Amino acid sequence: MIFDRPIDCDVHPVVPGLPALMPYLDDMWRELVLRRGVDELVSISYPTHAPITTRADWRGADGRTATTPELLAAQALDPFGTGTAILNCLYGVQLPFSEDMGAVFARAVNDWIAKEWLDRDPRLRASIVLPVQSAELAVAEIERLAHDKRFVSVLLLVMGEIPLGRRQHWPIYAAAERHGLSVSIHAGSSYRNPPSPVGWTSYYTEEYTNQAGAFQTQLTSLVCEGVFAKFPKLKVVMLESGFTWLPGYLWRLEKFWKGIRMEVPWVDRLPGEIVREHVRFSLQPFDGPPDPSAIGRLMEHMQSDELLVYSTDYPHWQFDGQDVMPEGFSAELIRKITIDNPLKAFPRLGLAQGGEAPTNKELAS
Numbered sequence: 209m210i211f212d213r214p215i216d217c218d219v220h221p222v223v224p225g226l227p228a229l230m231p232y233l234d235d236m237w238r239e240l241v242l243r244r245g246v247d248e249l250v251s252i253s254y255p256t257h258a259p260i261t262t263r264a265d266w267r268g269a270d271g272r273t274a275t276t277p278e279l280l281a282a283q284a285l286d287p288f289g290t291g292t293a294i295l296n297c298l299y300g301v302q303l304p305f306s307e308d309m310g311a312v313f314a315r316a317v318n319d320w321i322a323k324e325w326l327d328r329d330p331r332l333r334a335s336i337v338l339p340v341q342s343a344e345l346a347v348a349e350i351e352r353l354a355h356d357k358r359f360v361s362v363l364l365l366v367m368g369e370i371p372l373g374r375r376q377h378w379p380i381y382a383a384a385e386r387h388g389l390s391v392s393i394h395a396g397s398s399y400r401n402p403p404s405p406v407g408w409t410s411y412y413t414e415e416y417t418n419q420a421g422a423f424q425t426q427l428t429s430l431v432c433e434g435v436f437a438k439f440p441k442l443k444v445v446m447l448e449s450g451f452t453w454l455p456g457y458l459w460r461l462e463k464f465w466k467g468i469r470m471e472v473p474w475v476d477r478l479p480g481e482i483v484r485e486h487v488r489f490s491l492q493p494f495d496g497p498p499d500p501s502a503i504g505r506l507m508e509h510m511q512s513d514e515l516l517v518y519s520t521d522y523p524h525w526q527f528d529g530q531d532v533m534p535e536g537f538s539a540e541l542i543r544k545i546t547i548d549n550p551l552k553a554f555p556r557l558g559l560a561q562g563g564e565a566p567t568n569k570e571l572a573s
């Protein structure tokens with residue numbers, strides 16, 4: 209398969225409701241859900257009816273959208289000429305405190321994605337939703353699905369119980385690296401901690417704004433705890449993180465690293481070099497300057513044209529119409545962002561390259 213059309217690295221299929229997942233639960237959990245009166249595991253980071261959750265012209269009568277691959281194709285693939293899209297399902301599997309319940313719902317979501325989406329549109333790939341309540345169960349879920357090459361990454365939320373660099377998470381990174389799966393870190397929280405470093409906030413406006421700070425904290429954690437030294441082939445993709453904060457952030461990280469790097473000897477080169485080798489950032493929401501003439505200067509500050517990967521973030525409301533690509537990007541940069549960079553960020557996408565494209569069935573076995 210030759211990749212000559214955009215690869216959208218962040219689109220969100222929507223679980224239409226818990227009944228859709230019931231066929232993917234075993235008998236015991238189906239009964240528990242009914243007896244406990246569990247009605248939904250909604251991702252409370254994105255309330256169904258909040259304007260930012262779904263762009264107005266994509267919103268269905270029930271407030272949702274993207275509940276079927278046909279709808280997603282009509283709204284997010286065909287209009288943007290997308291050749292491949294990576295599904296990141298933001299259902300609330302990270303919310304239950306029960307490790308078993310998290311694992312059961314992660315499994316149900318992943319099986320639902322495979323059967324109801326990947327089987328029905330060959331343009332679709334997906335991230336494996338992980339039950340991050342337990343690294344052991346998360347690894348088990350990776351091992352269960354790793355044979356299916358249509359899964360190209362594993363999905364973590366940027367705000368969990370502990371920083372993502374901590375060793376409790378390392379078995380997840382080992383499994384991801386072993387299977388060539390990238391690690392996608394998406395905006396959102398399992399609400400074990402306040403969504404700000406100084407306490408609980410009152411409004412979504414505050415929470416959304418604070419996400420960029422959480423991404424910075426996690427990037428620092430991944431670098432300083434030595435994740436990339438331990439897993440040299442690991443690819444991390446930050447989704448909905450923004451990226452224009454990167455130059456200033458790296459200046460700060462490198463300044464302090466230079467002063468006290470004796471405490472992190474495994475960070476044996478400039479942190480910026482490590483980040484540019486291992487970490488990528490999705491395009492939308494674009495937090496760059498509105499002046500197209502400033503884009504060139506921004507990319508100079510980024511010191512690389514390989515850091516950005518294309519995303520529409522469908523159906524979240526980040527832009528209107530077809531204006532997904534900010535003005536001021538050169539044709540060469542657009543080619544890199546839409547195709548070359550995603551192929552490097554998600555090595556499993558390339559499994560379909562060269563010779564005949566494998567069928568969905570071949571990729572799934």
Ligand code: ZN
Pocket residue numbers: 218219220394447448521524
């Ligand atoms: Zn997103």
